Amino acid sequence: xxxxxxxxxxxxxxxxxxxxxxxxxxxxxxxAEVLKVTEYPDIMKYNxxxxxxLVINEKxxxxxxxxxxxxxNTWLSAALRTA
Amino acid sequence: MTTLSNPTPTQTQKQTFLRTSLALILWLxxxxxxxxxADWFSYSALRLGRDTRIGExxxxxxxxxxxxxxxxxxxxxxxxxxxxxxxxxxxxxxLGGKREGVGNIFAALLGVVTPFCSCSxxxxxxxxxxxxxxxxxxxxxxIAAPTIxxxxxxxxxxxxxxxxxxxxxxxxxxxxxxxxxxxxxxxxERYVEDFVWQIKGSGEVLEETLTWNDRIERAWYxxxxxxxxxxxxxxxxxxxxxxxxxxxxxxxxxxxLGEKVWWSVPxxxxxxxxxxxxxAGIVPIIGTLxxxxxxxGTSLAFMMSVIGLSLPEALILKRVLKLPLLVTFFAVxxxxxxxxxxxxxxxx
Numbered sequence: 001x002x003x004x005x006x007x008x009x010x011x012x013x014x015x016x017x018x019x020x021x022x023x024x025x026x027x028x029x030x031x032a033e034v035l036k037v038t039e040y041p042d043i044m045k046y047n048x049x050x051x052x053x054l055v056i057n058e059k060x061x062x063x064x065x066x067x068x069x070x071x072x073n074t075w076l077s078a079a080l081r082t083a
Numbered sequence: 084m085t086t087l088s089n090p091t092p093t094q095t096q097k098q099t100f101l102r103t104s105l106a107l108i109l110w111l112x113x114x115x116x117x118x119x120x121a122d123w124f125s126y127s128a129l130r131l132g133r134d135t136r137i138g139e140x141x142x143x144x145x146x147x148x149x150x151x152x153x154x155x156x157x158x159x160x161x162x163x164x165x166x167x168x169x170x171x172x173x174x175x176x177x178l179g180g181k182r183e184g185v186g187n188i189f190a191a192l193l194g195v196v197t198p199f200c201s202c203s204x205x206x207x208x209x210x211x212x213x214x215x216x217x218x219x220x221x222x223x224x225x226i227a228a229p230t231i232x233x234x235x236x237x238x239x240x241x242x243x244x245x246x247x248x249x250x251x252x253x254x255x256x257x258x259x260x261x262x263x264x265x266x267x268x269x270x271x272e273r274y275v276e277d278f279v280w281q282i283k284g285s286g287e288v289l290e291e292t293l294t295w296n297d298r299i300e301r302a303w304y305x306x307x308x309x310x311x312x313x314x315x316x317x318x319x320x321x322x323x324x325x326x327x328x329x330x331x332x333x334x335x336x337x338x339x340l341g342e343k344v345w346w347s348v349p350x351x352x353x354x355x356x357x358x359x360x361x362x363a364g365i366v367p368i369i370g371t372l373x374x375x376x377x378x379x380g381t382s383l384a385f386m387m388s389v390i391g392l393s394l395p396e397a398l399i400l401k402r403v404l405k406l407p408l409l410v411t412f413f414a415v416x417x418x419x420x421x422x423x424x425x426x427x428x429x430x431x
Contacts, residue, residue: 008202009202009205011200011202012202013200013202014202040205040206040209040278040282040402040403041278041281041282043206044206044209044210044213044282047210047288047289048206048210048289049171049172049175049203049206049207049210049211050170050171050198050199050200050203050206050207051202051203051206060289061289062289063289064170064171064198064200064203065301065304
């Protein structure tokens, strides 16, 4: 079971990243929960300075941009192997 | 696993390279045929007279729209490519340990090249302050980043040449340095929301190693993103500009927006504050104002005010700044814009 967090205060880019994450999870048919982190003190725990940020199993993998579905796929596969 | 069907890295690299070279060639061809095509269409195909108002307006529009859109795509690609070498994290590291003064200059300059979206203003602010960068230096960055807008630079360059574009960058930098420095001197740290001072990041920062292929892919993505978002405003802006170009007499605006009218700068800034537009829509209109007799300083001040002093941004920053600091921040920027406007009216 993977935990995916989308960091961002609710801007348009954050919503798109959340959609992509959910899409990839369902395409890969893996078990993962996608959570939104919208409060700044919580976002800042991951030391991001630009949103949206993407955290997989508590590890920050991207910030300040919307990664492609292929990239998210790669990160999730890697996280599955180490989990 | 789906990885088997994915192309291998070298294949993708080849594709990216081919696609980029092809785009470059098409771009060069297109850029060179825009003018003859626009003239041919307006004067030969539509049979409009060369010195009629409608002919002039239509030729102006048909030439400017494709030219500006091409310029925009090409330059956004290049700028985005350069920006992959900068990140807010790296900028923070570069600014660490800089004192006020030198720090304000560096922060303003880095504000131009660091990728920035106003929705990230808060995490950026917290990230800077938390790492010990002085408040005034942080503000210099936060003013420069949105105010010196890449789309505005490109449009000013495309429509009015490098001098106006250069003046715009220069005034943006000056405003960011001065306003940040003044806010720093006012010692308003206690008006930053208390939770900001309590935040401590994990200390670990995301480090990415990017290949050239990644950088090019990201630049392509920005072109799609930015041009897709602003093309409509560019077309409308140029259409309005083309209308004014053909129909409003030269010097029509000199009596209200000319440099001899002392109150024109503050009034332009005040009018600009509630107006919120992206750079794409405002630049073509500004250019036409200048052409019709508005002074450059006043016009640039108006544009800075529209782009740099926006209420949505104020609302975002309200999350971390208490009201006295927020109001001071905006008032100081407005003042700096007015001073810059007068300055350009005097020296030009």
